[in-house]
Structure formats: structure tokens, C-alpha cells
Amino acid sequence: MPVTFRDVLPFDDAFLYKLYATTRAEEMEMTGWNAVQREAFLKMQFEAQRMHYAEHYSRADHKIILVDGKPAGRIMVERSDKEIIGVDIALLPEYRSGGIGSAIIKDLLDEAVREGKPFKIQVEKFNRALRLYMRLGFSLTGESATHYQMEWKGREDGRDEGGGMRDE
Numbered sequence: 001m002p003v004t005f006r007d008v009l010p011f012d013d014a015f016l017y018k019l020y021a022t023t024r025a026e027e028m029e030m031t032g033w034n035a036v037q038r039e040a041f042l043k044m045q046f047e048a049q050r051m052h053y054a055e056h057y058s059r060a061d062h063k064i065i066l067v068d069g070k071p072a073g074r075i076m077v078e079r080s081d082k083e084i085i086g087v088d089i090a091l092l093p094e095y096r097s098g099g100i101g102s103a104i105i106k107d108l109l110d111e112a113v114r115e116g117k118p119f120k121i122q123v124e125k126f127n128r129a130l131r132l133y134m135r136l137g138f139s140l141t142g143e144s145a146t147h148y149q150m151e152w153k154g155r156e157d158g159r160d161e162g163g164g165m166r167d168e
Contacts, residue, residue, distance in 0.1 A: 073089070
């Protein structure tokens, strides 16, 4: 199952919206809203996220994650002289829990080690990936009502040196 990346292109908007909606599906189930209300809310939130990212992470690399050549997710990473920020990493449900996200994160951690920079993320408090980040040795650096800010500073976490694109 080869994992590759390509730049986001204008025709990816429909895919990116679909992906975004899947990341909010569990939350939407709890609202009691009908399909029209959910769709309106999700479209509004998708656009708000897009504007937020454009304003705050204008230099981020924005890529489509491909598995066997098919769009499976997206990754946004902003790199500066002092840090690497994982702005957004998301996979479609059928690609979650198969080691793909773990391998991508581990590759970013390897990059952080090579560059001598911390790797920072912000994760929603109910996101299942939180367990992965804790297992990899991220530490909590802050918190809002809905998110944790986390940072990984190096190999002190004891993970293996292999990293790389592999399934667990």
C-alpha cells in the first residue's frame, strides 16, 4: 500500500470538504440536527477553517495523501527556522487505524530530529489520535476549551529509530 503525496489543486475542493466532514461525523451525530442543518454547519465550518489556515499558516505545505494513487487524506505542515508545525493531518475513515497516520507522523518526527527543531501540533480533546501522540512522546504545552497544544522535542520518548513509512 504505497503512500505518496501531491500538491493540493483547485479540483481537490470537493475531496477536502468530504474529508473535513468525516472528521466531524461523530460530533454531528450528537447534535440532533437534520441532514440539511448538518450540511450547512459543516460547509460554514469548512470555510472558516480554510480562512483560518490561509491567515495563520500561509506558508504551510498543503498536500493530498495518496494511498495506491487514490486520495486518502491531507497534510498541512508549516516549517520555520525554529519549529515544524503539523497544522492538519487527516485521513478518510477507511484509511484510519492502519498505521498510515502513524508512519506520516514518525516521518515528520524524523525530520524534526534532522533539523534540530521541535514538532508542534494542536489536537482536539476528543480526537482518537491523541493516544498516538502521547505514545510517541508528545507533551502537553497548553490547552483551550476544545484543543490541546502539544510538542515533541526529540528522541527522549524512547521510540525506535526506524520510523519511516510502515504499517504497525
